[in-house]
Amino acid sequence: MMTSICPDKAKEPDATEHRVLLTIAAALLLIFRRPESILNPQFWAEDATVFFAGAHQYGLASVWQTHAGYFVLLPRIIAFLALKVPLLHVPFFYNVAAASLILVVFYLILTSRLPRSLRIGFSFSILLVPQNCEVFSNITNVQWVVSVLLLLLVFQERPTNTAQLVRDICIVFLAGLTGPILALVFPFVVARAFFPTVSRRMLFVAFAAVGVSLLQIAIVVSSERVGINVYSSFLETLPRVLMDFTPSLLMGVLIPRFIPMISMGVGLLVIIAVILTILKAKDRVLMPVVVCFLISISLWIVSVTVSQPGFAKFGAFAEGGRYYYLPYVLIAWGLIYISVYAPGSGKFLGRYLLIAIVVSSASKFAWFWPYDYSWAKQVAEYRQGKRDTFIFPPGWVLSVRTMGPLP
Numbered sequence: 543m544m545t546s547i548c549p550d551k552a553k554e555p556d557a558t559e560h561r562v563l564l565t566i567a568a569a570l571l572l573i574f575r576r577p578e579s580i581l582n583p584q585f586w587a588e589d590a591t592v593f594f595a596g597a598h599q600y601g602l603a604s605v606w607q608t609h610a611g612y613f614v615l616l617p618r619i620i621a622f623l624a625l626k627v628p629l630l631h632v633p634f635f636y637n638v639a640a641a642s643l644i645l646v647v648f649y650l651i652l653t654s655r656l657p658r659s660l661r662i663g664f665s666f667s668i669l670l671v672p673q674n675c676e677v678f679s680n681i682t683n684v685q686w687v688v689s690v691l692l693l694l695l696v697f698q699e700r701p702t703n704t705a706q707l708v709r710d711i712c713i714v715f716l717a718g719l720t721g722p723i724l725a726l727v728f729p730f731v732v733a734r735a736f737f738p739t740v741s742r743r744m745l746f747v748a749f750a751a752v753g754v755s756l757l758q759i760a761i762v763v764s765s766e767r768v769g770i771n772v773y774s775s776f777l778e779t780l781p782r783v784l785m786d787f788t789p790s791l792l793m794g795v796l797i798p799r800f801i802p803m804i805s806m807g808v809g810l811l812v813i814i815a816v817i818l819t820i821l822k823a824k825d826r827v828l829m830p831v832v833v834c835f836l837i838s839i840s841l842w843i844v845s846v847t848v849s850q851p852g853f854a855k856f857g858a859f860a861e862g863g864r865y866y867y868l869p870y871v872l873i874a875w876g877l878i879y880i881s882v883y884a885p886g887s888g889k890f891l892g893r894y895l896l897i898a899i900v901v902s903s904a905s906k907f908a909w910f911w912p913y914d915y916s917w918a919k920q921v922a923e924y925r926q927g928k929r930d931t932f933i934f935p936p937g938w939v940l941s942v943r944t945m946g947p948l949p
Contacts (some may be wrong), residue, residue: 568645572644590934613720616681648669649667671871673903696837700744722762728754731751732752812895
């Protein structure tokens, strides 16, 4: 009897040396995608105005402060730990901490209870999907990568011992309290506890997921900043999403921009081909692909329908930014399933589309800072009494007049 959502069960774990080498490769890839985070570290937006300022003003209490209507636990912890770091080195500390979290996510997927044939592909997909790199190596947007672990709970083998149960519950609390994503995917986590049979240990994970989700939902609902404007937001963004989403994932930045109608047509043909591949499969072997796409669609619907006064909380954007990151990862996961388990020519379709995703990613790969400013220069001017505000990037300003002396 099938006991997993995956077509086969994980066998012996990979050798530790193999995992370490893959993680080192992931670290190099991460640096290549955001080299300026190490070579010229700067704050990024809320890194300073929310997390740095909050930690200095409220200390340990800042860890449980909400932002944008929900808890962001891990970035708050990083900011608190950086309180004793000299001001000049705080952005570097933030960037390294964020990159370390991303590598932890990579390693946890690599050592997960997924089938061995999926682990490497699933791990590298979090670094290789087309993305403007905004989610990489800053604590403001690391929540999107950390949330991948919540999706992992749906697809890996359910826990069979206490150590695995503790690991999963830790993921629920740490990742679930770092952003709002668990509030959107917890129904899938609950369903996993009952499919294909009831798992007593997975029920504990499901209970934890429901509890954390209700907490985040309560905070979101009670937030004065939350507003829902479904029709105008959805209707305004739907045409753009149809033009950008699949073409941007598979054909990069330039092709959809210059031949949009052809690009959208190719995207629709790809969707039809994938659906036919799923329908041809027998014995529910590609059911995980359906689950990947269902979660991706649910996240996409939220991304184009939920807004708050003044700006969209999850709203649409151009050329694959942070709000498409998780849907893109899920689509990549679904295609990995197809490339491994689909019957006949379906495998070749999955592999071709995965190659297209990697090539597309190259069109938006390394993101260098387009701003001519230096954090070291600003800190030096602050020490000389010439400045009491910091700019990063243009439009984001941190005033330290009321924060007292900085280290």
